[in-house]
Amino acid sequence: MTQNTLSEAEYDAITDAAAHWCMRLHAVDCTADERRAFEQWRDADPLHAFEYEAMLEIWDVAEHLPRPEPSVVVPLGKPARTWRQYATAACVSALAVPLAAWAGWNMGWLPNSYQHFEASGNVRQVTLSDGSRVELNLNSELTYANYKDGRHVTLKKGEAFFEVSHDPNHPFTVRAGEGRIRVTGTRFNVWMYEDQVKVNLIEGSVLVTSNTQLPGDGLRLGPSMQARYRHGDFMPQISQTYANDSSLAWRSGKLVLDNLSLTEALPQINRYLAKPLMLADNATGTIRVGGIYNVKELDSLVTSLPKALPVYLTRNKDGNPVINSMPQQPPKS
Structure with missing residues (x-):
């Protein structure tokens, strides 16, 4: 033009x-x-x-x-x-x-309020039009729409901590992946990476379903409980969290890896990297890693892995760093 x-x-x-x-x-x-x-x-x-x-x-x-x-x-x-x-x-x-x-x-077809939020280089705190507060982790994005019969959030990517204004007649729903979290007023955290979703409840109660196409409202969580699901799950996996749970460390700019296998740790690390880490094989994924890291300095974690673990780094054809386990030394006779 x-x-x-x-x-x-x-x-x-x-x-x-x-x-x-x-x-x-x-x-x-x-x-x-x-x-x-x-x-x-x-x-x-x-x-x-x-x-x-x-x-x-x-x-x-x-x-x-x-x-x-x-x-x-x-x-x-x-x-x-x-x-x-x-x-x-x-x-x-x-x-x-x-x-x-x-x-x-x-008629309940259209919202009277629609908001879109993104957080890239910094954690971002936003207030929705209903008064609910949301804290967005790095590289996160969500939308909010207020309908006559309910409040709808779609977490497009990343992680968000919600403090939902209590309104039992106006349910608050978060769509994440194929599932849904439904509340009236509470405090909870939702993390999404690729097809994995984890919900941690801090206060109140929520109903979690792993697939919105399935009947029913899902499973109920109480305080200090978490739900996990991924693509294809019939229902979420429910477990208890403990006082030393580090799921909310990101709100202080930290990533806490508590003696996790690399298979478990990589989804938490990769959400902060431009080029995600890959594993060379399943055996490499069993190697365990721990420590507390600044979420803005995780590139240095990648380069330091060979100094802390029995691994070395290569690159695949797409330029992604690949973690390889060091060959085992044969026993001396």
């Missing part, structure tokens, strides 16, 4: 294009040619990329909208849109028209 000031019609055309590409790229029949065409459109002007990112946030809001009833009729001769595509279209329209937005709020 060469003009410094766009007309309303030109701006609307870019918004419409962004909505089109958002829907096409999420469609199962999107082709490689279409994806290349989208990349050309996106890279043609910074405003294109900006509008597309804004449309992705609307898409996230649509995640919480209800699915249409099976009786919805789709005209013959046109590809059937998914429920989420209908929801996104509804969001775009309703957010643009105040009256429709008001109606969408009263």
Whole structure:
């Protein structure tokens, strides 16, 4: 685009294009040619990329909208849109028209408040529109949407500590991975790395489910309990935490590794690294590591591993550091 000031019609055309590409790229029949065409459109002007990112946030809001009833009729001769595509279209329209937005709020379809937060180089404290406080760990991201019948957070990546404003008639739900944490008012921590999720409850109670597609509200946690789940789990694994639990050390900028195997430690270390550490084999993963580290200085931990453990480092074809165990010396005869 060469003009410094766009007309309303030109701006609307870019918004419409962004909505089109958002829907096409999420469609199962999107082709490689279409994806290349989208990349050309996106890279043609910074405003294109900006509008597309804004449309992705609307898409996230649509995640919480209800699915249409099976009786919805789709005209013959046109590809059937998914429920989420209908929801996104509804969001775009309703957010643009105040009256429709008001109606969408009263029907429980649309939020009256939407917030997006990220923390990159520093821990970040934010306050949600309902008064709840959230502390975001490094490299973390979440969104919040306030609906008439509930408050919805999506933890997109990383880790967050929640202090939820008590409101039994307005449940607070956190989506993390394939699961969900449901509360009314409490203090708890949620950590997510790849397909792993861990929930630590400090105060109050929460219901944790490992898969939102399964019936029921999940398993209840009480104070000093934690739940773990990952992709494909039928239900979370529940365990007790103890006074020396270090799960919240990140709030003080620390990572505590309490005699963990490298297999257990790497997910905690990798969330702070630009290039995640890899294990050469399962045997290397059994080597144990401990210590207290500054989360902003974990690159130095990587380089110091060969000094503290019987390992050496190599690089794979993607440039990731790989931990290899030192060969065992044969016994002397």
